[in-house]
Amino acid sequence: MVKENCGVVGIFSLSGTNVVPMAIDALRALQHRGQEAWGIAIPNKEPLKRLGLVSGASSEFKKICEDYSSPSVIGHVRYSTMGRSTLENAQPLKVKDLCIAHNGTIANVQELSNLVGGCSFTPQNASDTLVAAQRLVSLISENGQMGKALAILKNEMVGSFCFTFISDDNSVYAARDPKGFRPMVLGYKASDDTYIVASESSAISAVGATLQRDVKPGELIKLSKNGLETEQFSNDISRAHCSFEFTYFAHPSSNMEGANIYISRKRIGQFLAKKFPIKDADLVIPVPDSARPAALGYAQELGITFDEGLLKDRYSKKGPLRSFIEPHQSDRIEINRWIIPIREIIEGKHVVVIDDSLVRGTSSKAIIQALRRAGAKKISMVITYPPIKFPCYAGIDFPSQEELATFSNGKDMTDEELTEMVRKDIGADFLGYNDAENLAAAVGIPKDSMCFTCSSGNYDSLGITPEFKTRIEMKGE
Numbered sequence: 001m002v003k004e005n006c007g008v009v010g011i012f013s014l015s016g017t018n019v020v021p022m023a024i025d026a027l028r029a030l031q032h033r034g035q036e037a038w039g040i041a042i043p044n045k046e047p048l049k050r051l052g053l054v055s056g057a058s059s060e061f062k063k064i065c066e067d068y069s070s071p072s073v074i075g076h077v078r079y080s081t082m083g084r085s086t087l088e089n090a091q092p093l094k095v096k097d098l099c100i101a102h103n104g105t106i107a108n109v110q111e112l113s114n115l116v117g118g119c120s121f122t123p124q125n126a127s128d129t130l131v132a133a134q135r136l137v138s139l140i141s142e143n144g145q146m147g148k149a150l151a152i153l154k155n156e157m158v159g160s161f162c163f164t165f166i167s168d169d170n171s172v173y174a175a176r177d178p179k180g181f182r183p184m185v186l187g188y189k190a191s192d193d194t195y196i197v198a199s200e201s202s203a204i205s206a207v208g209a210t211l212q213r214d215v216k217p218g219e220l221i222k223l224s225k226n227g228l229e230t231e232q233f234s235n236d237i238s239r240a241h242c243s244f245e246f247t248y249f250a251h252p253s254s255n256m257e258g259a260n261i262y263i264s265r266k267r268i269g270q271f272l273a274k275k276f277p278i279k280d281a282d283l284v285i286p287v288p289d290s291a292r293p294a295a296l297g298y299a300q301e302l303g304i305t306f307d308e309g310l311l312k313d314r315y316s317k318k319g320p321l322r323s324f325i326e327p328h329q330s331d332r333i334e335i336n337r338w339i340i341p342i343r344e345i346i347e348g349k350h351v352v353v354i355d356d357s358l359v360r361g362t363s364s365k366a367i368i369q370a371l372r373r374a375g376a377k378k379i380s381m382v383i384t385y386p387p388i389k390f391p392c393y394a395g396i397d398f399p400s401q402e403e404l405a406t407f408s409n410g411k412d413m414t415d416e417e418l419t420e421m422v423r424k425d426i427g428a429d430f431l432g433y434n435d436a437e438n439l440a441a442a443v444g445i446p447k448d449s450m451c452f453t454c455s456s457g458n459y460d461s462l463g464i465t466p467e468f469k470t471r472i473e474m475k476g477e
């Protein structure tokens with residue numbers, strides 16, 4: 001078994017249109033949420049799954065759309081927070097007459113597995129999604145309804161989830177966890193009388209549908225021949241929207257919780273310019289790609305030249321991919337090798353480099369070395385996300401503390417000391433991190449409605465006091 005995370009989609013057409021082509025387009029628009037594998041499921045058929053990018057199977061699209069022709073479909077792109085990257089672990093998964101796709105992490109999967117027949121969970125042989133699906137199917141058979149089953153399951157599960165399900169009776173369901181850790185939105189395409197739920201509105205736009213609203217935390221949506229039905233399976237009113245979505249994970253075109261991601265990132269840059277006004281800089285450059293709007297906002301606020309001093313080589317095999325969500329360190333290094341500085345822009349300048357986050361420090365170190373080789377006079381690095389110090393158990397891959405750049409090996413350090421340690425390690429002349437207050441204010445969402453656990457170490461929103469595990473224990477590597 002294995003554990004999964006990522007991007008999900010569910011589509012139902014009331015006009016009977018074959019929506020599998022739409023699912024493929026939607027998954028391509030969610031590709032930034034997972035690069036390891038993808039899949040789709042329709043009623044009464046085994047799910048179709050492929051490793052790699054959706055576009056990697058483009059020669060098969062015509063046949064897939066014919067063979068899997070259906071007015072209802074769910075789909076998934078995978079980025080593993082737990083478990084290995086194999087086809088077997090790709091989603092959707094099928095349990096009896098229900099197929100399931102999951103974005104999130106279930107942190108107490110071992111306990112949950114005890115409720116589904118006492119099977120022993122290890123990341124090498126299990127998936128949190130499969131355990132949750134098995135438990136859900138047994139709760140549905142005991143309680144008769146998906147909503148009642150989810151109301152019980154949410155109390156048994158620790159972690160985050162956005163699920164899409166499809167049943168053999170041709171109904172599509174979508175459910176978002178009670179705190180809203182991971183995003184989920186609802187769209188409608190009038191020309192086909194078709195509903196779509198997806199992790200992000202980038203998928204809704206990609207299929208020509210119109211964004212209706214966010215799926216509410218604790219909401220279950222059912223799409224069937226009866227149209228759209230909705231119910232709350234949780235009345236929890238506290239929220240913990242993942243703040244990392246706003247700086248790194250989400251697509252810049254997406255809208256979530258009333259905020260557009262591109263505009264939010266630009267405002268984060270403007271706010272950072274007030275926090276760290278490096279007025280003697282010659283140039284502001286982004287680390288491609290997620291930091292681009294923040295760098296623009298920072299430069300505009302201070303009236304400093306914005307330029308592209310670093311370019312991703314889109315023609316190399318790994319160059320176009322996102323390094324952070326690659327599961328293996330060797331692949332992350334390979335991607336960073338293809339971020340190339342432009343000497344003519346950099347040479348002799350004091351450069352402010354804006355990056356979206358500093359997780360392991362792998363990218364930052366490589367980029368600073370490359371900028372030095374390109375002749376930068378001075379390098380100041382400003383990070384749009386606060387220092388990441390603790391593992392995430394709600395769907396993002398920061399699996400073990402010793403891998404983080406901020407790891408102090410048990411030494412008690414102030415934030416200033418920690419920043420100085422990281423600055424030296426990555427080789428910058430100056431390092432400045434954003435803080436939670438600044439980030440929340442720039443996005444326009446109350447700070448206490450957002451999750452900052454990976455920075456604060458406060459796991460109250462998950463209701464746990466975690467024992468931190470090694471990467472091998474988490475991922476079975």
Ligand code: SF4
Pocket residue numbers: 181241242243244245391392393394395396451452453454455
């Ligand atoms: S711990 Fe960090 S990455 Fe995980 S959900 Fe919270 S904010 Fe997002």
